[in-house]
Amino acid sequence: MLRRRLGSRVGALEEGAPVGCPELPKAAAEPERVLLRGIFEIGRESCDVALGERALRWQRIRPELPAGGARCDPLGKEESLDLEDIFSVKLKRRCSAKHPGSGTLLGITLFICLKEQQNKLKDSTLDLINFSEDHCDIWFRQFKRILEGFANRPKALKILLNPQSHRKESVQVYYEKVEPLLKLAGIKTDVTITEYEGHALSLLDECELRGFDGVVCVGGDGSASEAAHALLLRAQKNAGVEMDSSPTLTGAQLPLGLIPAGSTNVLAHSLFGIPHVVTATMHIILGHIQSVDVCTFSSAGKLLRFGFSAMFGFGGRTLALAEKYRWMSPSQRRDFAVIKALAKLKPEDCKISFLLAGCSQDEQERKAQRSPESDCGGHWQTIRGQFLNISIMAIPCLCSVAPRGLAPDTRLNNGSMALIAVRNTTRPEFVKHLKSYSSVKNQFNFPFVETYTIEEVKIHPKSNSNGYSPQEEGGHHATVSENGFPWNIDGDLMEAASEVHIRLHPRLIKLYGGSLEEMNDSKVACNCI
Ligand SMILES: Nc1ncnc2c1ncn2[C@@H]1O[C@H](COP(=O)(O)OP(=O)(O)OP(=O)(O)O)[C@@H](O)[C@H]1O
Known part of the structure; x- marks a missing residue:
């Protein structure tokens, strides 16, 4: 280069x-x-x-x-x-x-x-x-x-543009910065501006994709994750894979490109090391392709969706609140939701069972000793208790408030996920832990934070009777009902009433993006707390 x-x-x-x-x-x-x-x-x-x-x-x-x-x-x-x-x-x-x-x-x-x-x-x-x-x-x-002679470089792309992302600037971003470069590179494009939530999903389910070398989505994490979910569902449908029973899934046929134009852009940030429109466009034009690990999120044996990361507890509640205040600007809404969720901070009573990834027996034992409530059964372990937040991440989840990522030891395709379980603690200690994401080391050096490298996890919250109140936290949202727990899956609000089973599928999707150099270690101030 x-x-x-x-x-x-x-x-x-x-x-x-x-x-x-x-x-x-x-x-x-x-x-x-x-x-x-x-x-x-x-x-x-x-x-x-x-x-x-x-x-x-x-x-x-x-x-x-x-x-x-x-x-x-x-x-x-x-x-x-x-x-x-x-x-x-x-x-x-x-x-x-x-x-x-x-x-x-x-x-x-x-x-x-x-x-x-x-x-x-x-x-x-x-x-x-x-x-x-x-x-x-x-x-x-x-x-x-x-x-x-460059065989990987796309000649025709299907473009999906979310006009509602961030401050509604994605149409302008595409036509001013992206399209001129694609034209210069001789790439043909077919653009659809999505008209409603879920439009990309239904479009990618049925549209003719023969003749395209890739799909590109212009928007934020919600749009990117929806497009990835749609491409993977389509691949299973085409291959006749029974989603609810088969552990072996088929990879998406076409690579997916992401042009960051959303409020958070965690996926693009993790992929390119920087949420930068021209960088993303150049990776697509030059045909830089990476295979990336994907998770399936299922509940009661049914697939909820494919995704790259999720949060339950504080992360889910914060998103539910942020969705309720969509009329605010994206940054105001995010900050306000964080403050409100902190004010109402409460733990979730949960059982977490997980399968450690490629761990030696020694390491498993050491980890089991660290957590007094764990019990080890084969490679599966179970921890129980009151948790303020549980994060599961198959990608590093880089963002402005966590420049090294919410899961700094996870790579895009290392065949494992990070499980970060934050047990109940005082509000000031929890805030201290959140703030530590903006620093370059010791993010998890708190006695109430446990981290595991896993392949599979089942999160089973106990009854919802005196915990989560959907009315208080965005209950008007169509996806959150009386008995559901809010989950933040790639920035999209999901509801699950019972246990959620998350399984990693290594290198299931191809995304446009090059391999990253060492990240800059500079400290970035956390702007939301
Ligand atoms: N025309 C539309 N009107 C309303 N919602 C839409 C429309 N097109 C797409 N969507 C939905 O908007 C949701 C969120 O969009 P997106 O993630 O691009 O933006 P964002 O929320 O600003 O960014 P981020 O997820 O990075 O915070 C997506 O799940 C998508 O289904």
């Missing part, structure tokens, strides 16, 4: 010599075949340019020599651009008002992806100036051939 400053990664290019690959260890470095070689002006300097199979490399030419002729500047550094960072190529012509598109040829423009700080990607251009039509035509066709 190209850094903001081009090149400086390889030594001087010797004329006629094969170009070595600088990134591979010497033994493994195979000489790179040079496909084309020629002279272009780059950044107002005449350069000797070599197009290899993996990279474009160039070096400034010293213009005059006393003995005549020109040669590569021995002091000039070679610069390079990985071919996989090019996403479009066009012939560059002088603007002609009379005959647009047919002005004097100036050269070739490469549209490229630059990598900036903190996993951010940015689009940019590199001009190769040469006035010769024949010369440019040969290079232009070669670049086109190279671009056609």
